[in-house]
Amino acid sequence: MSPEPLTLLLQNRRRFLAFLTPRIGSVEGAEEVLQAALLTGFECGSPLRQEDSAVPWFYRLLRNALIDRYRRQERKERALREWGSARLLSTEEATELERTVCACISALTTTLKPEYAEALRRVDLEGQSLAALAEAAGITTTNAKVRLHRARQALGRRLVQSCGPSCCERGCVDCPCEPA
Numbered sequence: 001m002s003p004e005p006l007t008l009l010l011q012n013r014r015r016f017l018a019f020l021t022p023r024i025g026s027v028e029g030a031e032e033v034l035q036a037a038l039l040t041g042f043e044c045g046s047p048l049r050q051e052d053s054a055v056p057w058f059y060r061l062l063r064n065a066l067i068d069r070y071r072r073q074e075r076k077e078r079a080l081r082e083w084g085s086a087r088l089l090s091t092e093e094a095t096e097l098e099r100t101v102c103a104c105i106s107a108l109t110t111t112l113k114p115e116y117a118e119a120l121r122r123v124d125l126e127g128q129s130l131a132a133l134a135e136a137a138g139i140t141t142t143n144a145k146v147r148l149h150r151a152r153q154a155l156g157r158r159l160v161q162s163c164g165p166s167c168c169e170r171g172c173v174d175c176p177c178e179p180a
Contacts, residue, residue: 116151
């Protein structure tokens with residue numbers, strides 16, 4: 001960005017803050033958006049050559065920065081609402097849920113390749129780390145990660161074959177299916 005438009009933008013700093021503050025609700029938030037827009041302006045301001053167009057161009061940047069801020073804020077609030085509405089299970093409830101989740105899983109695990117069954121047992125059922133699985137199997141941690149991923153995919157396919165897609169979509173909770 002050439003020095004003339006930059007000087008003009010810095011001279012209009014108060015006007016930009018006056019534009020942003022009521023839309024954001026705080027001077028600190030307005031400063032953050034202004035700083036981010038200035039940074040964006042410095043990064044992409046090279047096509048700007050005429051001093052006359054610097055201020056309207058920067059107002060467009062500010063509007064875009066406001067829209068981005070509103071979108072981020074909405075995503076954050078939505079995630080917090082969803083998290084807040086999710087009920088955390090107590091230890092007793094979690095233990096009971098583990099018992100009721102599809103009894104087919106235990107039976108179907110035995111139909112997998114032995115190394116897949118071992119990976120699922122060690123990591124998912126016993127809570128061991130990938131490093132412990134890798135050490136026990138004599139493979140690298142990366143290979144153990146791939147093996148576990150493939151084991152989960154294979155088990156998922158077997159569950160769909162055995163229990164049906166509708167049961168699996170519900171999470172196999174209180175699964176009435178009998179292993180094939």
